[in-house]
Amino acid sequence: MRIICLVLYYLFARKLPRSTTPFFGRVSRKVRYFCVKRIFKYCGRDVNIERNAYFGSGANLEIGDFSGIGYHCEVPANIKIGSYVMMAPEVFIPTNNHAFADRLTPMCFQGVKESARTIIEDDVWIGRRAVINPGRYIKKGSIIAAGTVLVKDYPEYSIVGGNPSILIKNRNV
Template structure:
């Protein structure tokens, strides 16, 4: 009952409150959204930021770790798994399903939906503004998804990913290696 009341309160009131950076009311709005979403999500770590107008369906199977966030105007499925220290930019869209289209003898509109395993965003990930993450993807630990990326496949840990379709731009591990002169 508390979960349903929290979900109604979030969608009717709290999602419309100012963003966390808005003077005075922003931090209060952030705390109110967090307090509400702790009752909606399956698991919710501390210091979680749910951005203004974020949409997450019923949210009943969402797991989100400590110090992570769902970005402003983001749309995520209600079964996403988000690790710790995850930054998500504005207008990120994460798909949890897609239209079935395997059969050619009937219209695609009559084929229903194909479900996928939940999208998993591991720890210490940064997802840039306007990125699109397709259903079933795993974003590995320490990765950066550049703004505007359409994430179509999985990449190794500490990858910097960009483009449409997505491609490996470089590894953060290569950047982190000290250079000897």
């Protein structure tokens, strides 16, 4: 059933209108949810996967209640997303990075280095076109500003922005 839903998602459901489109949006959202509920390792209640979201096989993807993957986002197949996570359009989270340690071998021949699993805790807001480097751990209550290139981890309730990312403010204060 998982394979059938994966094929159904990528051939049909992924192309349906956005969830905000009048009438068809609600139906589109339900069809995508039907598919991912059977694809993901864990899929919580009222999850919204937007149009053109890409998550590879999704076999080890976990997503909590009331969370979403935004329009045209690309996330790894093994990401863990908590509850109440908002992800704006065009967020990009790669699976791994290229290896480049050997200066005598061209980088294109060094392959890739596997990264740790990317984890996003509960109540996180990720802005449009944010790039989150592989293996990042985004802690509870954090806000990642639009266009941020997240290169390191920050404490809970952080507001982070920039390229490379810097701590703008802590929401605990």
